[in-house]
Amino acid sequence: MSLLDVRDLRVSYGSPDGDVHAVDxxxxxxxxxxxxxxxxxxxxxxxxxxxxxPQLLPRNARISSGSVLFDGVDLSGLDEQAMRxxxxxxxxxxxxxxxxxxxxxxxxxxQIAEPIRxxxxxxxxxxxxxxxxxxxxxxGIPSRRAHDYPHQFSGGMRQRVMIAMALxxxxxxxxxxxxxxxxxxxxxxxxxxxxxxxxxxxNLAMLLISHDLSVLAQTCDRVAVMYAGKMAETGPSQDxxxxxxxxxxxxxxxxxxxxxxxxxxxxxxVFIDGIPGSPPDLSRPQQGCRFEPRCDVAMGHCxxxxxxxxxxxxxxxxxxxxxxxxxxGVQS
Amino acid sequence: xxxxxxRFLVLCASIFAILTxxxxxxxxxxxxxxxxIARSQRLSPEQVAKLREAYGLDGxxxxxxxxxxxxLAHGDLGYSFALHENVADVVGRALLNTLILLxxxxxxxxxxxxxxxxxxxxxxxxxxxxxxxxxSLVFWSLPTFWVGMLLVFIFGVWFGGLxxxxxxxxxxxxxxxFQYIADIARHLILPTxxxxxxxxxxxxxxxxxxxxxVMSEDYMLTARxxxxxxxxxVWKHATRNALLPVVTASVLYISALVAGAIQVExxxxxxxxxxxxxxxxxxxxxxxxxxCFLIISVAVLVANFVADLVYRRLDPxxxxx
Amino acid sequence: xxxxxxxxxxxxxVPASGFLAMLRSIWADRLGRIGFIxxxxxxxxxxxxxxxxxxxxxxxxxxxxxxLQPPSSAHWLGTDELGRDVFREFLAGARIxxxxxxxxxxxxxxxxxxxxxxxGYFMGPLDTALMSATDFFLVIPALPLMIAMGAIFGxxxxxxxxxxxxxxxxxxxxxxxxxxxxxxQRQYVSRAKSLGASDARIIRRNVAPHVMQLIVANTILVxxxxxxxxxxxxxxxxxxxxxxSWGSMLHFAFVSGAVGLGAWWYFLxxxxxxxxxxxxxxxxxxxxxxxxxxxxxxx
Numbered sequence: 001m002s003l004l005d006v007r008d009l010r011v012s013y014g015s016p017d018g019d020v021h022a023v024d025x026x027x028x029x030x031x032x033x034x035x036x037x038x039x040x041x042x043x044x045x046x047x048x049x050x051x052x053x054p055q056l057l058p059r060n061a062r063i064s065s066g067s068v069l070f071d072g073v074d075l076s077g078l079d080e081q082a083m084r085x086x087x088x089x090x091x092x093x094x095x096x097x098x099x100x101x102x103x104x105x106x107x108x109x110x111q112i113a114e115p116i117r118x119x120x121x122x123x124x125x126x127x128x129x130x131x132x133x134x135x136x137x138x139x140g141i142p143s144r145r146a147h148d149y150p151h152q153f154s155g156g157m158r159q160r161v162m163i164a165m166a167l168x169x170x171x172x173x174x175x176x177x178x179x180x181x182x183x184x185x186x187x188x189x190x191x192x193x194x195x196x197x198x199x200x201x202x203n204l205a206m207l208l209i210s211h212d213l214s215v216l217a218q219t220c221d222r223v224a225v226m227y228a229g230k231m232a233e234t235g236p237s238q239d240x241x242x243x244x245x246x247x248x249x250x251x252x253x254x255x256x257x258x259x260x261x262x263x264x265x266x267x268x269x270v271f272i273d274g275i276p277g278s279p280p281d282l283s284r285p286q287q288g289c290r291f292e293p294r295c296d297v298a299m300g301h302c303x304x305x306x307x308x309x310x311x312x313x314x315x316x317x318x319x320x321x322x323x324x325x326x327x328x329g330v331q332s
Numbered sequence: 333x334x335x336x337x338x339r340f341l342v343l344c345a346s347i348f349a350i351l352t353x354x355x356x357x358x359x360x361x362x363x364x365x366x367x368x369i370a371r372s373q374r375l376s377p378e379q380v381a382k383l384r385e386a387y388g389l390d391g392x393x394x395x396x397x398x399x400x401x402x403x404l405a406h407g408d409l410g411y412s413f414a415l416h417e418n419v420a421d422v423v424g425r426a427l428l429n430t431l432i433l434l435x436x437x438x439x440x441x442x443x444x445x446x447x448x449x450x451x452x453x454x455x456x457x458x459x460x461x462x463x464x465x466x467x468s469l470v471f472w473s474l475p476t477f478w479v480g481m482l483l484v485f486i487f488g489v490w491f492g493g494l495x496x497x498x499x500x501x502x503x504x505x506x507x508x509x510f511q512y513i514a515d516i517a518r519h520l521i522l523p524t525x526x527x528x529x530x531x532x533x534x535x536x537x538x539x540x541x542x543x544x545x546v547m548s549e550d551y552m553l554t555a556r557x558x559x560x561x562x563x564x565x566v567w568k569h570a571t572r573n574a575l576l577p578v579v580t581a582s583v584l585y586i587s588a589l590v591a592g593a594i595q596v597e598x599x600x601x602x603x604x605x606x607x608x609x610x611x612x613x614x615x616x617x618x619x620x621x622x623x624c625f626l627i628i629s630v631a632v633l634v635a636n637f638v639a640d641l642v643y644r645r646l647d648p649x650x651x652x653x
Numbered sequence: 654x655x656x657x658x659x660x661x662x663x664x665x666x667v668p669a670s671g672f673l674a675m676l677r678s679i680w681a682d683r684l685g686r687i688g689f690i691x692x693x694x695x696x697x698x699x700x701x702x703x704x705x706x707x708x709x710x711x712x713x714x715x716x717x718x719x720x721l722q723p724p725s726s727a728h729w730l731g732t733d734e735l736g737r738d739v740f741r742e743f744l745a746g747a748r749i750x751x752x753x754x755x756x757x758x759x760x761x762x763x764x765x766x767x768x769x770x771x772x773g774y775f776m777g778p779l780d781t782a783l784m785s786a787t788d789f790f791l792v793i794p795a796l797p798l799m800i801a802m803g804a805i806f807g808x809x810x811x812x813x814x815x816x817x818x819x820x821x822x823x824x825x826x827x828x829x830x831x832x833x834x835x836x837x838q839r840q841y842v843s844r845a846k847s848l849g850a851s852d853a854r855i856i857r858r859n860v861a862p863h864v865m866q867l868i869v870a871n872t873i874l875v876x877x878x879x880x881x882x883x884x885x886x887x888x889x890x891x892x893x894x895x896x897x898s899w900g901s902m903l904h905f906a907f908v909s910g911a912v913g914l915g916a917w918w919y920f921l922x923x924x925x926x927x928x929x930x931x932x933x934x935x936x937x938x939x940x941x942x943x944x945x946x947x948x949x950x951x952x
Binding site for chain 3: 346349350353357358361362368466469470472473474475476477478481482484485488489490583584586587590591594595598599609610613614616618621622624625628629632633636
């Protein structure tokens with residue numbers, strides 16, 4: 001059984017102009033210890049999808065249907081109090097923008113140590129302190145800086161603090177939401193290496209969200225590409241982002257266009273949006289394939305019938321009418 | 333230059349500015365300050381001559397200013413002909429009484445105000461939140477002295493039981509020190525209640541606004557993500573951040589606090605600086621009035637400085653030295 | 654499971670252009686509406702009251718049996734310590750209380766706006782000097798200074814108006830200065846400058862109108878403060894002895910011992926009057942602030 005099994009999740013935000021369906025029927029599963037990437041343009045719903053897992057959505061958002069199964073338990077049905085037991089202990093989050101995600105008037109050490117004792121009252125404060133220093137060292141911060149405040153650290157170091165904090169209760173799944181976007185390229189590489197190393201060392205499952213495909217290609221076992229609230233393509237990263245004979249192995253037109261914007265995704269480059277047009281308005285979803293208006297290989301019925309996810313090879317799926325004939329008999 | 337030292341120098345400069353302003357207001361503007369005093373107190377020519385000498389009025393403005401500063405340095409605040417005492421002695425006693433009143437009421441106002449503000453802010457959008465805001469606006473619109481009059485009426489005329497004037501019961505005899513303190517405490521109740529009813533509103537509104545802004549910050553989502561209880565999130569994480577703007581705003585409060593204290597002292601005959609100011613206006617006792625204004629202003633400047641120190645202590649992002 | 658933590662407050666601002674639109678938005682806001690009604694009530698009382706029920710200060714009671722009498726059919730709010738009709742006195746007092754408050758606010762606003770715009774537009778050493786002076790006056794405790802000035806300069810209406818006005822401008826100046834500063838960054842100012850417009854013209858045509866909205870919001874709140882200041886000064890005894898205001902009514906109620914004698918009809922109405930009018934301006938002012946400044950979240 002997978003550690004995390006999101007099934008046909010639909011999340012919408014209420015707004016004065018009507019509901020915005022940010023996530024519209026997305027499924028995703030993550031096994032224990034697996035490193036999964038979630039890619040897509042801004043606004044495609046990846047953050048909403050990620051935040052829906054530990055139920056950290058804002059007040060005006062709700063899960064309208066679908067389930068979030070963690071170890072077999074549907075988290076979407078739990079109330080806030082029940083959910084608290086899972087937060088940080090089983091599922092933790094490395095938030096975007098560590099500058100504002102850390103409490104400015106609390107020392108970093110105490111912020112890291114805090115959840116330890118909250119989730120396990122048998123731990124003494126001395127033990128929690130030891131663990132906190134261990135974590136700081138594990139992310140490459142000298143433990144003598146435990147008493148310093150967030151503003152005394154550089155952006156990259158703050159991100160390391162966030163990571164150390166996320167590991168405090170030895171969670172089984174860590175969700176990292178754009179953890180490196182605000183950093184310079186050199187620091188990005190360091191943080192990515194760190195995340196990879198920690199994932200292996202502690203056997204963590206990780207969901208890494210980024211619009212930077214090169215990072216995902218480098219680090220993830222599997223990737224999922226979202227577009228306009230739906231899953232476009234998902235599979236092992238060497239299948240989705242890889243090449244064979246100089247040709248990209250991606251099957252969905254959107255993924256292919258994304259990759260074409262990178263001359264070589266194995267060299268680190270920031271992704272520039274090179275696809276003409278813009279993502280659709282999610283409060284008025286159109287019928288049919290959502291990518292159709294921007295797709296240059298669209299067929300007649302693409303605009304009226306929504307494509308379903310088709311299994312292509314083992315665990316490689318894509319949602320596109322063009323791939324009907326490539327449907328493999330292999331169940332994913 | 334370390335920020336703390338710079339702030340201290342600003343304090344000294346401000347005090348100096350107030351001294352000068354005070355001199356200007358009481359000695360220069362009225363034209364002849366001696367005539368002002370002499371007329372209101374009906375002094376003899378000998379007393380007038382002595383005053384002239386004490387004020388250095390034979391010399392130029394600068395001589396007078398210098399004499400003024402010299403006197404202040406010696407703690408000489410002049411002589412009150414209305415009270416037949418050195419002003420410094422009168423002010424000393426009054427200051428102590430005012431400090432007692434202010435310490436007790438400010439503690440009540442600040443603590444209760446912040447707690448209520450946090451409650452209201454954490455329940456933003458609820459009925460109790462709206463009710464709190466409206467109630468606060470209503471109470472803040474009340475004239476403090478009128479609230480005092482109402483309380484005097486309710487507790488002095490209707491119900492009785494609580495002392496409505498003075499700091500101690502007249503002609504009381506105490507068996508021990510504790511009874512003396514208890515008597516003062518009983519006399520403190522109504523004045524404190526008056527100040528509290530009006531002034532708590534200030535802190536409620538400021539704290540509430542600040543807390544609401546803090547709650548929408550990213551680190552509050554982190555706190556929620558960590559699985560912390562709502563109570564911990566609000567009282568441990570949010571409040572500490574929300575207090576920073578409250579401390580800053582409290583600088584504005586000091587002026588209102590002083591105004592309120594003056595009114596309360598008048599209504600309840602509390603023998604402090606406020607009542608002294610009031611009486612010196614009635615009696616046209618200019619030396620005392622001048623000293624009251626000076627002492628109160630300097631005290632406010634010092635209080636601002638202390639508030640600044642508190643802010644630096646609370647916010648690790650601001651350097652101390 | 655709803656939990657509002659991570660959502661930013663939706664700005665409920667209605668873009669207010671034009672006087673009628675502003676009134677409409679204040680009416681739409683519940684608290685603003687209540688405040689507006691209170692002010693309307695006060696205006697009616699102050700303007701019409703003394704016309705319908707004129708007060709004659711010389712109309713004192715004939716003997717001691719007429720002083721501090723409770724309400725009766727002859728005197729709806731009883732009599733004061735001189736045997737005069739409190740109801741008519743109350744109506745007369747409304748005018749002075751409002752007049753002083755509004756006039757003082759006018760002075761304070763003109764000074765404050767002038768200083769604020771000058772400091773914000775010209776910046777540099779002028780700004781530093783003006784702001785130091787402003788901060789200085791912000792810090793001086795207002796009431797003691799007003800008392801001192803009242804005692805030295807005398808007790809007539811004009812002096813009181815000036816004194817109150819002179820001590821209320823710092824807050825206005827600060828707010829206006831910060832708005833002017835941010836506006837100054839806007840492009841059209843630099844564009845106009847490159848076309849050779851003089852500084853004064855730029856201020857008048859580009860900076861001032863936008864600042865006007867904020868001036869109005871602040872002014873309304875300042876009126877509330879000035880009315881309270883007048884009431885307090887009059888209560889202390891520094892009011893104009895020839896005029897009746899609500900504050901001076903309370904002063905005489907207090908010194909004549911009416912409170913101790915339980916003459917509630919004498920000291921309740923003026924206080925309630927002050928409360929109503931101050932609350933009215935406060936509610937409208939806060940409502941207007943919210944409308945004029947949509948960035949003010951969670952107000």
